[in-house]
Amino acid sequence: MKNLSICLISFFSLFSISFLSFSLSLLFLFYDLVYFVEFDLLSFNSSFVVMTLLFDWMSLLFMSFVLLISSLVIYYSKDYMVDDYNINRFILLVLLFVFSMMMLIISPNLISILLGWDGLGLVSYCLVIYYQNVKSFNAGMLTALSNRIGDVAILLGIAWMLNYGSWNYYFYLEFMKIDLEMFIIMSLIVLAAMTKSAQIPFSSWLPAAMAAPTPVSALVHSSTLVTAGVYLLIRFNVLFVGTFVGDFLLLISGLTMFMAGLGANFEFDLKKIIALSTLSQLGLMMSILAVGFPILAFFHLLTHALFKALLFMCAGAIIHNMKNSQDIRNMGSLLLEMPFSIACLNVANLALCGMPFLAGFYSKDLILEMVSMSEGMNFISFFLFFFSTGLTVAYSFRLVFYCLSGELNSSPLNNLSDTSFVMKKGMTGLLLMAVIGGSMLSWMIFPYPSMICLPFYLKFLTPFVCLAGGFIGYLVSNVGIYYFNKSLNFYSYSFFSSSMWMMPFLSTKGVIFGPLDLGNKVVKSFDQGWSEYFGAQNLSKTMVIFSSINQIFQNNSLKTYLLIFVFWIIFLSLMLVFII
Template identity: 60%
Template sequence: MNKNYFSICFISFFFLFLFMLLNFFFMMYFVMNNMVLFLEWEIISFNSLSVVMSILLDWMSLLFMMFVCLISSVVIYYSKSYMSSELNLSRFIILVLLFIISMILLIISPNMISILLGWDGLGLVSYCLVIYYQNLKSYNAGMLTVLSNRIGDVMILMIISWMMNFGSWNYIFYLEFMKNDYCMIYISIMIILAAMTKSAQIPFSSWLPAAMAAPTPVSALVHSSTLVTAGVYLLIRFNLLLSDTLFFKFLLLISGLTMFMAGVSANYEFDLKKIIALSTLSQLGLMMSILSMGLPLLAFFHLLTHAMFKALLFMCAGVIIHMMNDIQDIRFMGGISLYIPMTCLCMNISNMALCGIPFLAGFYSKDLILEMVSFSSFNFLIFFLYYISTGLTMFYTIRLTMYLMVNDYNLLSIYNLYDEDYIMVKSMLVLLFMSVISGSMLMWLIFYYPYMIYLPFNLKLMVIYVSLMGMFMGFMISNMNIYSLNKYLVTYNMSTFLCVMWFMPNLSTYGLNYYFLNYGQKLLKNIDFGWSEMYSGWGMFNIMKNYSIFYSVYQMNNFKIYLFSFIMWIMIYLFMLLI
């Protein structure tokens, strides 16, 4: 590898890690002293117009920044090895750094203008990273990603125009006392729609698995702490404004369905990265739904714990794809725990944290969320969606583990699997440590007092029941072909519906452009190439061409033609005289 590339990776890693430590100490100081720091710089002031740059630093923004910097520093260190064959590694690192800066700008902004800068920066840089491997699939995925996110950007722009009524774009000032104003009701609806696009809730879900066309280190960053969590973070900040609104109840249903849909689709998927992407979609649905119930701290808690093990899961997937000669289909894998034990250790622990196995990071947030759901007064549909989705998480995790580690190796008879890429392994071990301890650490930091939830015995053990059932189903399904099972359970059309995310990719692509393109083709055929063409361009050209042929005959200077035309004119003249 070129020394310049090595130094860029190392400097980026070092400064991000240093910034993470700085954030950690500041966050501890702010928590202990219950501080909030609000900074404003006046950039320009002219008559009554003042343009200000404002920054909000409290324990929440500092803690989130700490997690973003930790994960991104580890990802950059990891990509030093993963992207070592890349000729333009410096360009890749600069794009990743731009991505991180956009996210940090979004986190510390109490102002809608600077939120738009971070929000749009995330959308633009994510497009550049998704199309990084320049092929047709990447271009399609990038276009789907950027256009889906564009809806959210438009919503933020509309919020900025609506908030001009209030004299300032600092939303933090208006959250409580302007809550019942009709303008704020419109703003809250737009905020929810913007968050739904960025966090890929139904009907905007199809871009999230498509964005897997990006390099794996980018996927680890996007799916853990940056792009997809931006919508959730925005709703956490706006939670005072949104609680008890009708649209929030609608979001609860939508996010519950997203969680369920992603869990079902992950069980039909064979692409390793797409399974993990659908798992992210399921967890985003969980965060959004618990947020819709009016529990923002709990959603924030799960957002941070999820960031750790999801980044680790993608890193492990990247190592496995490298070892497998860039093959992502899990049907070709199997028995890899014998050859790459460290990677499989990290993958198993991150998978267990995802399932909520006790005393790992995911357990503290997931168990608390499900107990709060059991404790709440929502109807059976919400209860059903939560618990079935939890069972489905265990279902696809066990299925993935069986395909990767337990079943027989299926790729080639001559293969070379090794676990000696120490740069990748070291970066994974950092996140492995955090995946184990971050749940209990955050439990002490975020909540002022311990939650003690009393429930009936069966309801308390309901999480264990559905997890065991999901584990059993995952074990059974991985030993048989899921499509042959479907022939007995449901029809072919139904299985296709479940397999392709409820036809959402088709609805987002062909569903939106097919009829417009078809109508355009008919217009082209009947108007541009039809009567319009006859009476405009082509018709005029034809007439002029025929006339020019006729006149070119005259210009041949043939005496017979002149004599013939003279006789013709005499005959016409006589005919006119007779009339």
């Protein structure tokens, strides 16, 4: 009962703060307010260490959404993790994770951002290795080491911002646009955001992090850890739009979106399909940021958080009932056994596809139309945007087909049901937001309608791509299984696509374990090799020998002196003979 009371207290506290934050964001948005709260932590002569907090409509709105999803995830965990003896520790880790995200959201200062940034990395490692097994340990190490690259980039950015006299980047953005040193700081910030948001070549850690419990996945992969990089780039957006770094980010994020969508169509692990879907949507957010629409990216960030958290909760309910089986080939006809969970799954999937009047429609449709209208959009980026949207609909319909249709392929001993009332209540909150959240945010963030004038073929390209993607996903899943499943005939292509373009192998063997192995050899050869032989170790051995000889003399033994005297007589005699 004590553990359950902690769940309920955390739920009500976070939900109350979320409601307060949402109300304040409306006030700040209506009156266009921005508040800075500063605390002097330390002052010595003319040097000040200041803690600054930034409150504007964006930070307050994002905080309210993070807290809302966190509260519902904790409430959902009350039943999902009920058999766990360490549920207390789990809830505290989740709360620490949320606190780190809050620190990152309200910080206009690179040093306080680093506290939240590193806090997210450390707590995510603890949550990924929550289930104690080799797979979780490997996934946690991959997650931690990949994110350390971004931490180092932030540290270098902090060091370089010493040139400006302060770390409050918010005050220097306009000046940094015309400054030559801006390029270095901007490149470091973009690198850090790419690692945290798992863009190519740092993508392999995000599906690996699925080793964490499903409630953690619902939180991490919707509104907290992976969106930290996107949120940071929204704040720094004015620096890199229209520059070489912006064009590079556009290409990389477009390829990430394409790669993740392609990989999800070959994947059979339920949680990994949703993780690759998250990666695809992160690529979409990064792409639209690079084009120069930060408010649109923020809008999609919020709507995506709602339906993606719901998608993970539904996946958790299915896995719970399937006795921890995550293979979608073992599922089928689940609608008859778990109607509420599958209905929520379908709503979240349709929102992800951009079904009209659900949450994802308002952001994704607007993004694609703004891309069609924007100047300087090259053919490759345009193709990646629309083709990746088609792939999103394809893997969503594939997932729906495997879960809903056909016969139940799992063990007959599985007792499938929607009996968990607590989990259903947690999902209902997000179901409501996944339906009305997009419309609500659209009226809030865009107080007047955008005039988008497109030719007929561009206007209908978005629905055409979605319908074509859904049809191909259904065709490949339904007809392809029985009649013309040729993927095994092209095994190398299928393996390349399904393994995220070999990135997990390159990340583990090449990028992480390669340098670690090289470092081990260097230590063995240099620090513990000739450096030790000619350095401290050999000097120690020599001193021991000389000390032993000196000890012999210190004993004042007559035999020792007689031996030395005889030795010198023989030595001098030989020398005289040699000279004569």
